[in-house]
Amino acid sequence: MSRPVVVGVDVGTTSVKAVVVDDTWHVRGQAGEEYPTRYVGATGAEQDPDDWWRATASCVSAALSDAGVASSDVAAVGVSSQAPTVVLLDSDGRPLGPALVWLDRRGQSECARRAGDTDRIVELTGNRPDSYYAAPKLAWLLRENPGLATRAAAMVMANGYVVHRLTGVVSADTTHTGLSLLNDLDAGDWSTELAELWGVPRRWLPPVWEPTAVVGTVRPEAASVTGLAAGTPVIAGLVDGAAASVEAGVVAHGDVCEMTGQSTVVNAAVEVAAARASTGALSVMPYPIPGHHLVFGAMVATGGILRWFRDELTEDSTGDTYAALDALAGTAPLGSGGLVMLPYFLGERSPIWDSDARGAFVGLSLSTSRADLVRAILEGTAYGLAHNLDEMAALNLRPSTLRVVGGGSRGRTWNQIKADVTGVPVEVPAESLGAPVGTALVAAAGVGLLTDLVEVARARYAVGERYEPDPARHTAYRRRYQIYRELYPSLAKVHQMLAELR
Template sequence: MSTADHAWLMGIDIGAGSLKTMVVRSDGHVGGSASMDIVTHSPKPRWSEQDPQDWWRAVCDTVPRALADAGIKASDIRAVSFSAGAHTPVLEGKDGRVLRPAILWSDQRSGDQVQKLQGAHGERILEISLNRPSPTWTLPQFQWLVENEPEIARATHRVYVAKDWLRSRMTGTWETDRTEAVGTMLFDAKNDEWSRELCDMIGWRIETLPPLVTPTTVVGEITREAAAQCGLVAGTPVVCGTSDTSIETFGAGSVSPGDGTVKLATAGTVSIVGSAPHVHPTLINYPLAVPGLWYTITGTNSCASAHRWVRDTFFMQGASSGSAAFAEMDRVAATAPAGADGLLFHPYLQGERAPYWDPMLRADFVGMTFRHQRAHFARAVYEGIAFSLREVKDQFAAQAMPIAQARIIGGGSKSALWRQIVADVLGIDILLPRTTDASFGAALLAGVGVGIFSDPLAAARHCTQVLDTARPDPARSAYYTELFELYKAAQRGLQDVNHGLSRMREAPTGGA
């Protein structure tokens, strides 16, 4: 098949801070892309929300620009598919209006609800949903809504997950895939159905939950109204898609049992592909985009988000752009020695998931002296996040699930320095795929849905390629293992302080 004979596919992904549209040729070549920032609102401490209408506005902005970047016409697109972060519900009333902003997976408001659920039903929730409650999941988010916004809960006619609501703007249809269903913590994975028992635990109506399809199902076509707004052609097939980490794992080529993946995105994760879920309180399980496979995953709440916070706080002055500031941070961090002269960073800017599952932990720099400069702080951030991922990886080792090597994805994977630090801290080979975006994987699933590829496995093997491998340096790995013990000891020592600070009342106003 010549280049001219290849089909064009489109993937659209809602990230934590931006929406990206990518145009991909059926040989895996990325023809063009465009992105637009999405604002996250925090009206109260520990809240994270977005306006779903912002997602649709971003689609209408990025689709024409991605087509122009690829130098193709809208009529060249054979199919479109979607991805987004899991656990982000959009609630619609009977009139089709969105009832409130979407609560993001990073939102921590439901900590009290998690404690109640874990105390009263923890073992049963794990048994049915295959996962342990935390503020990330939709189940405790919905319990928070029932308790704090009961009028919204009563008015909800349809529940969407983020990418499904966005896709419905194109097709007018209502459905989700099983990975997203598992991500709500309202799904009985063993019996392949929504769980009335889980819904009843929190007083949620099961009738509001969508029908189930596979990620590669063609769910509809782009309507004339949607086409007029976003710049695509009416009648273009639209494929369901799935959640971002599932689709990134698949798109990076981790498609065989035992394959590992490290993700340096807003959150940081480590996952391993298997033929079945591995149910344990410290691990999280989802179906993979490849039929018959699962990925078991756990992660740290603040990864690239912590990286970005440090960039914005210390490195934006004088920088021409955010990307230039990132490059400067990378350059400066490389000048500091491994271990940052004894400076440690715990990246708990939004509490922490594995292995602590503690929304009241706080970030810190530990071990500061007069000799520490910007370079040390920058390197400590890279290393601290890598140490947090080491704690995540150790959860797998404790369950006899070793990871010999891993493909690396997410925005942080662009940094050669960070990739090497991750390899040294984890003690494994880190492989960099040619393309790591969730929008890339979404485009491949679109191709499966319309028959360009025979199945997801064939698509991944045909279109993925490893560009670089970071191998651990034995001396640095040994050094980091020693430092890692101090990292854990510092976390233990500061835990009560963190809890006390999180419980502190606001300071009184007025006076000196």
């Protein structure tokens, strides 16, 4: 007799990944597929929602084949995604245009228009007004497109679009809603008051479900392209950072993990009452671990800067792998030959919340080597991580270890730099595929295949590698970190002046 499995899908910033997880919580099959992002001017970032669907269908089919399981063995499907990324649908469920990706900063003027409402927005949502969140994006779309309010029937996030294509149901989950600036964090639902504040039609906002809730089943037309069986339960899903945190065993107050891919997000499980003490310097959203929210610091571009260096400043980007760049950085001295990098290449989220900020290499000289530049990227992003951990310390969150997941966790030089800069031991899980696995576990909980998500997530986590901070290097980095902290205030006016010229 065959054993049940669950399918986890993550719609990431650069690709879809799908996994098949069995009832012993091991990965049986996996697949991935990339898609493009279209950058519009200096602050816009868009994707085609149907690219997500095509990649999802392809990856689910390939993962099932890789696992060698029958469609009838699949007990549930879950979808997580980059967030907040918004899509407007017409009355037939078709996208009215491209999705505005979380990277898109064109709504910052909408935040400025509502600056006087900051305290109320933070009171209701736990988050401060910033174009990272969904509401400013929607307000910008409404201002730029007269008549959109009547043409659009619904707004969904990235995972919500894929869930819609799977089931025909329009839905939202509490984690994505928590990153909208349209929500009441305590009520776990939309806020009519905030919808009116941002000018977003209340009828656009779909029913909100807990991540584990089954919102529908796979339709025959979706079954034919994914290899899933029609009628397979589909849960509401969750934000990718929350899913990755579940996979990393972040299940108790004060557990912290760092996820680096295109961006870096440092996530902490925090008891609800303590999370509500956040003043908006960090972000907060509901979390599928009972009694906890996820408090996180999010940087816009970290791994993305390394990719930019590879693609734009090397002659052969195909041969210059991330592993080679990580090794090259290891040949440069601590401090990168006197170079400090600000990692604000597309504005920045926490903790400075400045969409006008831009990246900088400070300290360049004719002796600066290519290895110095690469190491400066790794060090600069580690300084940004330390800055976010400082903000967490203000909430009495001081992790004893830092679990690192995502593509960036494969960089041995980078991991050691993070440990040395922060003074916190860095752990790499023995097995980590990130968000799709966490999503599969949440899906299993949703259909009763597992009864204790906390117990399973904790039991699955095992340390593969551990990087201890070196006291002498940590001392040396503390001096350089103070220089890093001085750079942004010194350059803030310059960033603003340059923004006026863009």
